[in-house]
Amino acid sequence: MAQTIRHFGGNRVYGVGGDFAANLIKALEGTLSVCPSSNEMHGAFSACAQAETQGMGFCLTTYTVGSLPCLSAAALAMTESLPVVFISGAPGEAEVGPLAIHHTVHARSSWQTQYNNALQAFSAMGMRAERLQGQRSAGQPNMAGERFFQLVRHAWQHKQPVFVEIPRDQVFQKTQALKPLSLFTDSQDNGQILAGSELIARQIEHKLQASHHPLLYIGDGVKHNARLKALLIQFAERFNIPFATTWFAKGLFDEYHPLCLGAYNGLFSQNPSRPYIEKQMDYVLDVASSIYAQDTNTAFSTGSHFIEAFNNKTVLKSTVALEQDLVELFGYLCQADVRRFEPRMPPALSPLVADEDKLDFHNLAAVLNHLQQQDPRPYLYLPEVGNSYFASYGLRNRLGGVGRGWLTNPWYGAMGTSLPYARQVCRMIRDLDLDDIAVLITGDGGFHFQCNELIELQKDGAALIILYMRNNLFHLGKSSDAPIYYCNDDAFDVHSLISAYGGESVHCERVGDFRRHFRRFVEDRRGIRLIEIPCDPSPEYQCREIALLNLYIRSQNGDEEALAEWQKMIQSE
Template sequence: MREVINFFGGSSIYGVGGDFAANLIAALGEDIDIFPSSNEMHAGFSACAQAEISGMGFCLTTYMVGSLPCTSAAALAVTESLPVVFISGAPAESEVNQLAIHHTIHPNASWKAEYDNALEAFSALGMRVERLQGQRLAGHPNIAGQRFYQIVAEAYKSKQPVFIEVPRDQVFAKTQPLKLPQDVDHICCGGNVLGGTDLVAQSIIEKLKQAKHPLLYIGDRLKHNSELKNLVIAFANQFNIPYATTWFAKGLFDETASLCLGAYNGVFSQTVGRDYIENDIDYVIDVATSIFSQDCNVAFATGTHVIEKFANKTLLKGGSLLEKDLIEIFNRLLESDMPRFNIEVLVNKVEQGVDVNKQQRLLSTIDETTDIDFNNLAKTLNELQQQSQKTHVYLPEVGNSYFASYSLEVKASKLGRSWITNPWYGAMGTALPYARVIAQHIKAQGNTERAVVIIGDGGFHFQSNELIHFLKDQTNVTIIYMRNNIFHLGKSGDGKIYHCNDEQFNVHHLVSAYQGQSQTCQSVADFKKAFINTENAVGINLIEVLAKPIEERQSNELQLLNLYIKSKNGNPEAVSKWQEITQ
């Protein structure tokens, strides 16, 4: 198991200890760092973040009582296409009989002990599950090691999580030795078995020759394929073709690059590339976007997403394992002798050395005496990012922070991602477990980048116990704590259920317990000063922003979404305003 985990790039596992996992902890801990988490769900979320950055994630828990809390993280991994290996200890094979064992789900009126509840729960999520088996008969080969490799390899190839239970009496049992491939590129059956590559490439070339304003529109299936990502950018640069991403693929590219038009999502887009996309494009190459158009990735089905129904479009979904078909297509395209495009908006930006984004910011600078809130947070952070020598790796929590973060203009990160969240599944409770992994990677690489969490008080209280690991790991993080004392996103009443905080709560006392630094900011000027001070500060650094849950303080994206929802509910004023915006 250690060999296989190392082979797939794993050098660490996140987990929580337990009796049935004790042998696994002892065996794996010889060569692999097993990082403790504050609970099993957070261990699973950290493994998801590990998969986002490293290409594979590993989580270790004990039997049932430990593994079942990971199902939320497993659902996230299924939805976000993350190759996470959930490993659980299990009873010894000799212990599996009609007697109930602690940690099993066993009502006292039951006639039969159920040992497969966790396997069935993870299987219900659509995951590959298996309990490894030992030797069946004397002289019969034990192939548990091979099965472990095959299941982990399946996770790697399919970009889907798997769940493996390991009986505790099999951990140190003899198994047939493995002869692993030379590297992950030599895993059996990972090549492109789809034909027609030349036909597809030639069709794209012919359409490009007839186009004047093409666009590469890139989806989130690229986020775990660095080879394809590099080929797509090389193609864009070679032929001077601008590119934009879906909302879910935000953070994959340097949004300050001359050809990058940012993340496009119809009427909700705040990027400078929106005008080019909605008024100029005449041909779109759609690369590795999601199989089905979902509401928030295509402007919440508002009908304002130009690319969604654009007629002159080539869809390159990627139907082969590891997107080998798309890799072949872009290799062919790079060999083309097409001339470079001369697109006016980009000529101004590249050849004249003009930073269009910077020009627009300078023309509409923020009044630094105004209060800092969701409505100007992204713009303030963009100004700080432009002035900073560091790259900020943003980790927005689900909620208002998430929507406000779409207006962030992110730089390229050495981690390969500079905006990391879970937009498909939208599970609250991931920002700090994700940030922990990012901070560990930054430290391990000797990287000077900074993990920046943007989080409301609802999400913060849900996971604040994860702060202990930043102290233990001696890693650095900036936390922007947007405090409005309620669960605001989706709030539709004043019931107690929406009140997640209390006015008397003192977050500064909590942060100081973790040896961190904190302060409260009211104005934009105060926020800028505080943020700059955190960039090189050690440990946990929290900036409390006293946000107001009123419409004019919301980010533009959220104001538009709320207006759209009201219009769909038949509010006459909202209907009129929405028609005015979208006509």
């Protein structure tokens, strides 16, 4: 198992121990870093971040009571196309019989034992789920090692999670010896077998020759393929073609690249992408966006997504493992007979916010962008789902050694992922001695949902800056002020909490104070550092993305006043 995990690029496994997982931990700990998590769900979320940043993720838990809490992360991994291997201990084969075993889903009134509930639950997600088996007779080989390799290989090749249960009495049994191929050889064996790439490239070449203001529009289907991403940048630079990403592909490319227009999403965009795309663009090369339109990624189906409705475009989707079809195609396109274009790129400078101004969601992105413009070290933003997530689309990110400038789960939108994600990122920064600065942005609800993971960050000695946008009252997409929306208490003392975890925290209401403390924490680069920012839910302190989304959700919920305002705004766009 350890050999297979190392072969596919894994150097650590996140999770929580347990009796059925004890042998697995003992088997792995000498070869891999077995990292404890505050609970199973957080361990699984950290494994998702590991898959995002290192290509594969690994999570280890005990039988059912440990594996079932990982189902939300498994759904996230399926949705975000993450190759995560969920490993669970299981009762030994000799233990399975008419006696009900602890941790099984077995009520007092049950008439039969159930051992496959976790397998069935993970399988219901559409992922491969399998329990490894031992030797069945003296004349047959033990195939468990080869089966484990094939399951991990499936996750790596198809960018999908898998679930593997391993009986505890099989962990130290002899199995067939493995001599796996190198990743390079493996990828070539599963390479491009489709014909026609040259014909497609020629058609795109003709389209580009007839264009004056083309756009390369990139989706999140490229995120696991470093070679393809490099080819896309090579293509853009060779012909001087501006590029933009979908919302879901934000953070994959350096938004300080002179040809980058940032992430585009119709009227929800407030960056240089809109003027060029909606006023100049005359041809779109759409690469690796979703096969089926996704509401969040198409301006919430408001009809304002210019590219979605644009006719003169070529749409390229990969149907081959490891995107070998797109890799081959862009190899041809980089040699195309096309002139260099002369785009009129819109300015991307962030406005300077006055030191005495109140800091809130409405100007947070502008303040951080100005700080990043002055700092060559890349800030890696980790927004929590909610207000922080939508406000973060106004951020302009650099790309550092981690390979991401912005990291969350934008499509599935699971709350409580930012600290587990930050844990993986901070470990990577420390282990590789990178100059990336991890900056987590969260509100009250997301912070309380996951703050028990702070103990693991403290144990890791993680260097993390947390921007705590304190509003006490949830104010995204609601129709009332019911008690369920109160996600904090006025008496909550976040500073005592951070101090208990060995960190430092400050309270900032004005932009100038924030700049001073943020710069100090960036230079400090050690421990947990939190900046508490009191937020006002009034409309004037909401950023454009949050204000639009609140209006849109209210209109979708049947609010007549919001519906009229929304229709008026759509018509004026």
